[in-house]
């Protein structure tokens with residue numbers, strides 16, 4: 001099936017405008033996952049034959065590989081993601097207010113490098129509408145955890161950012177299993193400033209307070225809260241963020257978002273402004289994962305994302321400290337067969353390694369103090 005994607009679907013998608021191709025793929029997935037027969041077909045084609053279970057954040061995952069934020073900004077294809085065998089999905093970025101995002105075109109592909117450049121700017125229907133959509137999805141039994149990526153509305157000043165994030169968290173709380181506070185998208189002016197000092201701790205505190213209130217109101221436990229960071233931080237900046245996160249008892253880190261760096265400034269896609277992801281991001285994101293694991297002594301679970309295109313890339317992230325993994329560009333260039341390739345490949349690598357379990361392999365190439 002990977003070959004069908006490589007030789008037929010990928011060339012077809014490559015000649016279309018990137019955002020339109022994305023929209024068509026999402027629509028196709030929605031249609032195919034809307035009836036039991038085609039869902040069965042999707043599962044047969046794409047779901048990994050064996051699991052690779054892992055428990056993190058109080059949640060059981062069938063395997064560690066999921067979909068990164070940005071793919072399903074409107075929570076449109078929830079059933080699709082589970083039908084193609086993902087371990088979890090992350091919807092959003094969702095902001096308190098509905099917004100259009102930046103003018104189009106705003107998403108570009110570099111096929112040769114398997115890279116994407118985007119400046120979407122949090123185009124999304126806003127948390128009120130997304131909450132309604134999630135409520136409707138309650139009529140079927142969800143099979144995989146659904147995470148939400150929280151962004152800040154463009155109109156909200158940085159000083160009020162904490163209320164923007166916390167409002168979205170409150171609206172979505174009942175239908176989401178885990179929240180990612182995204183302070184690292186490069187396409188909302190000033191957003192990355194929220195990674196630092198007082199801003200960051202006030203956002204975490206406000207989200208935690210809202211989390212507790214919702215848990216009290218609806219019953220049950222608070223939901224795990226993670227922070228997603230940028231790959232363009234220096235190591236001292238990263239350490240300051242980790243100090244704040246550890247002091248605030250955050251549950252984990254997602255590393256990383258897209259980068260402002262480019263492999264060169266000649267190729268057409270790289271001349272576009274925005275964040276770059278895919279293969280050129282892989283090494284930098286792994287460096288940050290390694291540093292986080294070392295700095296926190298392996299105490300803070302890391303979700304590794306950036307340039308995962310194969311089971312080799314996935315394994316690299318795992319031995320450097322990631323316990324869960326996500327991809328965006330990998331699905332664009334390798335298609336929906338990527339999950340099977342990664343889960344089967346990582347299982348094989350584990351079998352051929354000296355590690356008895358996935359847990360043992362996580363962070364195994366990091367020398368701790």
Ligand SMILES: Cc1cc2nc3c(=O)[nH]c(=O)nc-3n(C[C@H](O)[C@H](O)[C@H](O)COP(=O)(O)O)c2cc1C
Nearest residue numbers: 068069070092093118257277278306307327328329
């Ligand atoms: C078109 C596009 C939109 C994205 N939107 C978001 C977003 O809303 N929130 C977020 O945290 N990350 C967003 N990302 C970043 C991805 O979640 C991921 O961190 C990044 O692409 C690196 O992974 P990859 O190399 O597998 O693509 C987006 C990426 C792309 C390509």
